[in-house]
Amino acid sequence: MGKWVSATEKRSFLKWFLDNQQLKRKEARKVIEFIIHHFHILENAQFTEKIMLDRKTIVISSVGSDEPGFVYYFQQRKSEEVPTAIGDLMMNPSEKVNLIFHFRGKMENYRYLQLIEQPAIENIKQYAQFQKYEKEVNDLIEKISLDYEIALVKKQIDEALDQKDEELFKSLTGRLKELDVKSERIIGVAPSLP
Template sequence: MNRWVSTSEKSAFLNWFLKNHRLKSKEARTILDYMIGHSHILEHVTFTDTISSSSKSIVISSMQSDEPGFVYYDHTKKSDDPSKVLGDLMAHPAIRRNLVIHFYGSHIHSSYQQLLQTPIKEQFQNYKRFKRYEHETKGILTQIQQQTDRASLLAEIDRALDERNEARFKQLTIQLNELDQSKS
């Protein structure tokens, strides 16, 4: 899972982006400025590099990008009218939106890459984390089982000594030695 991204990090990146890149769509700058000025809206913006048909997505590109300058996806509806986004932002500030920004070097820009939250990336990170948890849990359970088995054998050895059962004592000490060697 990606880390939580604060609105100040999002705002700082967008300010850097606007300062260092010319946009293909002048109106797109207005949208980004509006988001920067309204942290409650920016809080619900997720930076991503994929467009999902199940959510609202805003795509903005710099002049160096081959992608369209501005596109707004409202689930399955596609629009290139920035005023629709501004109206939607004003009318529904708490709705989650994806923001895709295309600019030269975006794939190696560390600040931008840290902002990205892609579902596939999150799923893969969750998978790795849960596999690690599973491995650690199995190790702990194996260790507990070995301790329980050892304690049980020691109790049986004590009982064999109390009963003066030499054959049983030898058999149990062999099992104890095997158990101790398997732990090493």
């Protein structure tokens, strides 16, 4: 299902998280420490980004996150009580448990990224793709706006010619050249003809 991650790597991240993040719910520290000190639980812990209702899931957030400080999902239920999670982990140390951590900069944190299952990596790739699409769309919108402005300036140039207004004509052709250069830079298309 997921990639294999050693208990040492998991323990190392959990210790780093405790040392470097301020938890929203201070008592959530007890859950992390409990997991660190119990090898069987650590072995069966899996880092993920998805809540799976058919598997125990512990969600812990730091102060910089918008997510709730502590949530424990088990048997199709949800609890925000730390003792419930610890008690269940004590009673069933060999059951698989998912761990989800929310903290500022987690998608750039190599310690975290090496632990999470593949779907989260796919989310990162998808996010990067959406950023690329966003840039392309913004460039296209800017290009369309420029094309509209170019058409408007061309119309004004025609009117200036009809009125035999040489000063306005020169000013507008200069503006048209600026817009053409700007249009070229956005998408790399050939300049419009006057």
